[in-house]
Structure formats: C-alpha cells, structure tokens
Amino acid sequence: MAADALLEVRNLSVRFATGDGPVYAVNDLDLEVRRGEVLGMVGESGSGKSQTWLAVMGLLAKNGRAEGSVCLGGKEILNLPQRALTRLRGDRMAMIFQDPMTAMNPFLTVGRQMTEVLEWHRHLSRREARARCVAALESVHISDAARRLSMYPHEFSGGMRQRVMIATALLTEPELLICDEPTTALDVTVQAQILALLDELRQRFGTAIVLVTHDLGVIAQLADRVTVMYAGRQVEQAEVHSLYGAYRHPYTEGLLRSVPRLDEPRSARLATIPGRPPDLASRPAGCPFEPRCAYVTEICRQQMPPLVSVGDAHLRACHYDGALGRLEPDA
Amino acid sequence: MSESALLEVRDLDVHFPVRGPGLLRPMLTLRAVDQVSFDVQPGEVLGVVGESGCGKSTLSRALLRLIPTTAGSVRLHGVELTTLDRAAMRPLRRSMQMVFQDPLASLDPRMTVGEIIAEPLKALLPRMGRAEREQRVLRTMQQVGLLPAQINRYPHEFSGGQAQRIGIARALVVEPELVVCDEPVSALDVSIKSQVINLLLDLRAELGLTYIFVAHDLATVRHIADRVMVLYLGRVMEITDRDALYARPLHPYTRLLLSAVPIPDPTIARRRRAAPSRDELPSPLALPSGCAFRTRCPLADARCVAERPILREIDGRYVACHHAEAAAA
Ligand SMILES: Nc1ncnc2c1ncn2[C@@H]1O[C@H](COP(=O)(O)OP(=O)(O)OP(=O)(O)O)[C@@H](O)[C@H]1O
Numbered sequence: 001m002a003a004d005a006l007l008e009v010r011n012l013s014v015r016f017a018t019g020d021g022p023v024y025a026v027n028d029l030d031l032e033v034r035r036g037e038v039l040g041m042v043g044e045s046g047s048g049k050s051q052t053w054l055a056v057m058g059l060l061a062k063n064g065r066a067e068g069s070v071c072l073g074g075k076e077i078l079n080l081p082q083r084a085l086t087r088l089r090g091d092r093m094a095m096i097f098q099d100p101m102t103a104m105n106p107f108l109t110v111g112r113q114m115t116e117v118l119e120w121h122r123h124l125s126r127r128e129a130r131a132r133c134v135a136a137l138e139s140v141h142i143s144d145a146a147r148r149l150s151m152y153p154h155e156f157s158g159g160m161r162q163r164v165m166i167a168t169a170l171l172t173e174p175e176l177l178i179c180d181e182p183t184t185a186l187d188v189t190v191q192a193q194i195l196a197l198l199d200e201l202r203q204r205f206g207t208a209i210v211l212v213t214h215d216l217g218v219i220a221q222l223a224d225r226v227t228v229m230y231a232g233r234q235v236e237q238a239e240v241h242s243l244y245g246a247y248r249h250p251y252t253e254g255l256l257r258s259v260p261r262l263d264e265p266r267s268a269r270l271a272t273i274p275g276r277p278p279d280l281a282s283r284p285a286g287c288p289f290e291p292r293c294a295y296v297t298e299i300c301r302q303q304m305p306p307l308v309s310v311g312d313a314h315l316r317a318c319h320y321d322g323a324l325g326r327l328e329p330d331a
Numbered sequence: 332m333s334e335s336a337l338l339e340v341r342d343l344d345v346h347f348p349v350r351g352p353g354l355l356r357p358m359l360t361l362r363a364v365d366q367v368s369f370d371v372q373p374g375e376v377l378g379v380v381g382e383s384g385c386g387k388s389t390l391s392r393a394l395l396r397l398i399p400t401t402a403g404s405v406r407l408h409g410v411e412l413t414t415l416d417r418a419a420m421r422p423l424r425r426s427m428q429m430v431f432q433d434p435l436a437s438l439d440p441r442m443t444v445g446e447i448i449a450e451p452l453k454a455l456l457p458r459m460g461r462a463e464r465e466q467r468v469l470r471t472m473q474q475v476g477l478l479p480a481q482i483n484r485y486p487h488e489f490s491g492g493q494a495q496r497i498g499i500a501r502a503l504v505v506e507p508e509l510v511v512c513d514e515p516v517s518a519l520d521v522s523i524k525s526q527v528i529n530l531l532l533d534l535r536a537e538l539g540l541t542y543i544f545v546a547h548d549l550a551t552v553r554h555i556a557d558r559v560m561v562l563y564l565g566r567v568m569e570i571t572d573r574d575a576l577y578a579r580p581l582h583p584y585t586r587l588l589l590s591a592v593p594i595p596d597p598t599i600a601r602r603r604r605a606a607p608s609r610d611e612l613p614s615p616l617a618l619p620s621g622c623a624f625r626t627r628c629p630l631a632d633a634r635c636v637a638e639r640p641i642l643r644e645i646d647g648r649y650v651a652c653h654h655a656e657a658a659a660a
Pocket residue numbers: 347348349361362363381382383384385386387388389390547615
C-alpha cells in the first residue's frame with residue numbers, strides 16, 4: 001500500500017442481476033488513487049469504467065451489487081448506509097458525468113442547484129452560499145457569474161454546463177473528483193478548455209482527479225498514472241510515460257496502434273483489433289482478450305492471467321512474455 | 332469551376348426560421364449553411380470538418396435534397412438539382428447516397444437486414460426482379476463484411492460496428508457514385524472504428540466511389556480525405572489539399588482546431604498544453620459582423636469587424652481570411 005493513497009480499491013467486483021442472468025461488469029479490481037494525482041482510466045464502452053466509479057460513489061443501479069473493499073483515507077466506505085454516503089459524497093468526493101444536462105434539474109436555476117449543495121452540506125446561509133457559488137463559477141472561468149446564477153441549464157452551452165458541474169462539485173472542496181468522460185460530448189476546442197481547467201484545479205487545490213475516458217489522447221494530456229480496462233478487468237497499469245512508451249499488454253498496443261494520429265506520418269491503412277469486445281454475461285476461464293489477440297498461446301485459453309508487476313510500478317495481466325510489435329495494418 | 336467535377340456547389344444557403352429569445356419571441360433566420368461553394372472531383376474524398384453546429388449535417392442533407400435549400404446551386408454532372416421535383420430527382424438519387432452517424436438509430440428496428448438493404452432498390456429501381464434484387468443484397472452484404480446467414484436478423488441483434496456495416500450496405504446497394512458519410516465512425520468504439528475506416532477505404536478503391544466524409548475528428552479526416560473543407564458557423568473558412576492543410580494550415584480557425592486535437596503521446600501532449608482559447612462558438616442567431624470567426628481570432632482587427640472575407644485562392648488553397656498571407660508568409 002502506498003503511503004499517500006487517498007482511495008484504495010481492493011478486490012472490487014460489480015455484478016448486475018438481469019433477466020438473462022448475471023452481468024459481471026467489474027471483476028477483482030485493485031487500484032489506488034493518491035493524493036493530488038490524476039489517475040486516468042481508459043477502455044472501450046462496456047469495459048466497466050463507469051460502474052467501477054459508481055460503485056465507489058455508492059451510486060450503482062438497483063440491480064447492481066458491489067463486493068470487495070473501498071477505503072477513503074483508511075476508512076471503509078463500500079456499501080455504507082445511504083445517509084452516510086450522501087454526506088461523504090458531498091464532503092470528500094464528487095463525480096461529474098459525460099452529459100451534464102442529465103445531472104441537472106432543467107427547471108431550477110443554476111444558482112438554486114448550486115446553493116442547495118452548500119446549504120445541505122455546510123449549513124451556510126443563503127447569502128453566504130450565493131457568494132461561494134459566485135466564487136466557484138469564477139474559478140472555472142465563467143464570466144458574469146452573479147448574473148448567470150439566475151439562468152437555467154438550457155441557456156448554457158455544453159462546455160459551460162460542464163464548467164458549472166465542475167464548479168458545483170468543487171463547492172465542498174472534495175479531496176477526490178471523479179470525472180467520467182467529462183469531455184466526450186464536447187468539441188475538441190472545448191475539450192481542451194475543460195482539460196486545462198482540471199489541470200489548473202489540481203494544481204491550485206491539490207484535488208485528486210480520476211479521469212475516465214475512451215480517448216488515449218485525453219489521458220496523455222493530464223494523467224500521472226493510467227489504468228487500462230478490458231471486459232471489466234484491469235489489463236495494464238503504469239505511470240503515464242511508461243504506458244505510452246513501453247506498454248506491455250497486447251490490448252494497449254491495439255488501442256494505441258489503431259487510432260489515426262496527427263503526430264505520426266499518415267499510413268495507408270490502420271492497424272485493427274479484429275472482432276469485438278466480449279459479452280460480460282459470460283465469464284471465460286482464460287484471458288478475455290484471447291479471441292482478438294495476436295499473441296495467443298494455449299495457456300491463454302485455460303488460465304486467466306493475473307495482474308502482476310513487470311517492474312517499475314508497471315502492472316499487467318498477460319501470459320505472453322515476448323516482445324510486442326506484431327500488430328500490423330491488416331492487408 | 333472545373334468541367335470534370337462530379338458535384339458543383341455554388342453559393343448554397345440553407346436557412347431555418349426559428350423563434351428568438353425574449354418576451355416577443357420574434358421570428359429569426361438561422362443561417363445553417365451560408366454562401367457555401369465547392370467542387371467534388373470524381374474519385375476523391377472530400378473531408379468536411381468544423382465544431383458542432385457549424386452546419387456539416389445540414390449541408391450533407393441539403394446536397395442530397397433531404398432538406399430544402401434556400402438559395403444557390405447544386406449540380407451533379409452538370410444537372411441542377413435544387414429545382415428538380417421529386418419525380419425528376421428519383422433517378423439521380425441512385426447516384427448519391429448517405430451514411431448516417433448513429434448506426435442503430437438510422438435503421439428501422441422492425442425490418443430485417445435483408446429488407447433494410449433492399450429498400451432503396453425497391454424505391455429507386457422498382458422494375459428490378461426479385462431474384463436479381465436478392466442477388467444484389469447478398470453481394471453488397473458480402474462487400475461490407477456481413478454474412479449471408481445474417482440476412483434475416485434484426486438490427487438490435489447487431490453491435491454498433493456491424494450496424495454501421497448495414498448502413499453502408501444500404502447506401503451502396505444502388506451503386507451510387509457519391510456517398511455522403513455524416514460522421515460514420517463517431518459513435519463507434521476505438522477498436523471498431525479502425526475496422527470501419529479501413530472498410531470505407533477498401534470500398535472506395537474497389538468500387539471507384541467518391542466520398543464526402545464529415546467528421547469532428549481531424550486525425551481521422553487526415554487519414555481518409557484527399558482534400559479538406561473547414562466550416563465555421565455555416566461558412567467555408569478554408570478548402571485545401573490534405574497534406575498542405577495539415578502541414579501548414581492558413582486559416583486561424585483551422586489552426587485552432589488542429590491545436591486542440593489530443594495527441595496520444597504524453598511528452599508531446601504536455602508540451603502542447605498551451606492556453607486554449609476561452610471563447611466558444613457565438614450563437615448562430617447572432618453572427619458577428621464581418622468575419623464570423625473574429626470573436627475568437629487572435630488576428631482580428633478593424634477590417635475583420637467591418638468586412639466579410641471572401642474565399643480566395645492563395646498558394647493553390649482557398650482561404651476566407653483577410654490576413655491569410657500572414658500565415659502563408
Ligand atoms: N431543423 C432545424 N431547425 C432549426 N435549426 C436547425 C435545424 N437543423 C439544424 N439547425 C441548426 O443549424 C445549425 C447547423 O446544424 P448542423 O446539425 O448542420 O451542424 P453540424 O455541423 O452537423 O453539428 P454536429 O457536429 O453537432 O453534428 C445549428 O445551429 C443547428 O442548431
């Protein structure tokens with residue numbers, strides 16, 4: 001255990017009960033978030049990113065169950081009673097989502113929604129709360145903040161709504177801010193602004209940030225450490241430079257090699273990962289990436305590779321020991 | 332205007348009447364496409380980029396006459412389309428087809444894959460016999476990588492990537508010359524996206540197709556397009572050959588877009604982490620005077636406020652900026 005761990009997740013599993021049987025959304029997840037760091041989590045849709053953090057926040061859907069352990073500042077918080085969780089959520093950790101509109105009440109002014117958070121958690125007067133909100137909006141660079149408090153969410157652009165969500169999340173000065181695809185719905189220009197803002201907040205307030213996205217470009221810009229998810233499992237975890245420069249998992253290679261990149265010469269064809277992600281209703285005995293992997297050997301079909309250290313705080317879950325680099329543009 | 336162009340678009344306007352804000356909610360005109368001119372050569376891929384709301388989808392739909400145009404001209408092989416009635420348009424619809432962004436939403440959930448792909452054949456080639464139609468459907472399915480056995484399945488049984496293959500098959504089955512792809516891979520997962528991009532490139536080579544390829548993602552457009560058109564608030568900012576555009580963008584808006592593309596390399600990404608522009612797209616209902624981009628442009632001056640820049644040729648590119656020479660120099 002790292003001495004500076006703020007959040008420790010141990011053996012976390014999330015399972016949903018459905019009419020067609022259980023869905024194993026997150027399996028045996030171990031990770032930590034350190035104070036003041038940005039932890040990036042990357043993976044394709046359905047890989048269990050959102051459910052991991054919803055479980056941490058105690059916000060899983062009704063048919064979902066989380067098992068394992070989640071400690072915040074050394075105290076177990078997984079499956080706490082609702083009241084305790086509500087307090088914790090406002091006070092010490094907050095989460096923002098891809099689509100800010102769904103997290104806002106369209107019939108309440110932005111000011112009303114923001115002050116409510118404060119009155120509830122901090123027992124401030126209306127007046128004090130209002131002043132705090134203006135300051136928070138200013139800290140996310142929303143101009144004319146006092147006037148904006150009386151506006152409704154639909155009167156804001158997508159980028160501004162995401163700023164408002166960040167400002168609201170910061171009102172109670174949380175130690176941990178979880179951002180689930182915070183820029184996926186935004187234009188690249190606005191995305192760049194939001195990422196710069198998150199970076200600034202981390203430096204100013206020392207907030208630890210979890211940045212969840214399917215975009216390796218976004219992670220590269222902000223994260224200190226990165227974890228890669230596939231089929232509800234962590235397949236690789238490393239410091240950002242070693243993940244991009246010396247990745248050790250075939251799936252990470254696939255993700256990095258199959259996207260068109262502006263920093264590389266244009267190629268005639270893209271490398272591809274064949275097939276598609278598995279259905280999480282079944283639990284394979286072997287490696288979940290096996291049907292798509294260019295490095296398969298017999299053992300991959302039989303045994304789930306555990307997440308183990310390959311040196312230098314670099315973890316990966318793969319049986320293959322040789323060099324990567326086999327992924328070529330398919331002919 | 333070149334004689335060989337497959338598609339010629341001149342001064343195209345698409346306006347929407349909308350209610351303005353305030354107590355009286357006056358009727359206002361939203362200029363979603365504003366004086367747009369460009370050509371598409373046979374066999375080329377023209378990329379179209381711009382932020383959300385810049386008119387990319389509106390332009391795509393207007394070219395195919397899926398929505399009415401307000402003014403201007405669209406000619407396919409020299410034939411003016413904007414004045415044709417439905418009946419006269421029908422034979423031309425075979426030549427131009429569209430692939431949409433959201434694969435599942437654009438397919439009728441009650442129809443089988445076979446029925447979905449056969450539908451444009453029935454509508455546009457009604458005299459084709461059943462057996463031939465079936466043949467065509469199967470051949471097209473094979474071209475896009477769907478299995479014959481899947482012909483009687485329903486869209487919800489397919490993943491996003493497969494659903495997009497159905498969408499592509501539906502567009503290709505009538506053997507069009509021009510396919511307008513409106514963000515065909517934006518909704519797809521990373522590992523599926525590259526499969527579909529490769530498919531589109533293969534089909535182009537195999538069938539000699541011409542694409543208009545609309546996308547948010549400038550890295551994808553660089554991969555697939557021969558020329559790129561940059562739109563901003565319904566107006567053309569720049570049209571340039573791919574390599575020149577990415578190596579040396581002349582328009583300040585093109586530069587802003589390119590500088591914001593995230594690079595999946597932490598060393599480069601952090602070096603580039605310069606101050607991003609703080610301003611966002613102005614309301615399309617209250618366009619700035621002069622140059623539409625001036626509220627966000629670092630080079631804007633009095634002339635940009637007073638005078639709308641026209642699209643002009645500089646070094647073999649087309650750029651709408653009073654100060655493009657500053658970047659060209
Ligand atoms: N039917 C309509 N009525 C009124 N306004 C419309 C209509 N369709 C589009 N618009 C407006 O026209 C402008 C251009 O929209 P369009 O959908 O073409 O943009 P886009 O570039 O495709 O954006 P995106 O990247 O989000 O797909 C926007 O301001 C939009 O709100």
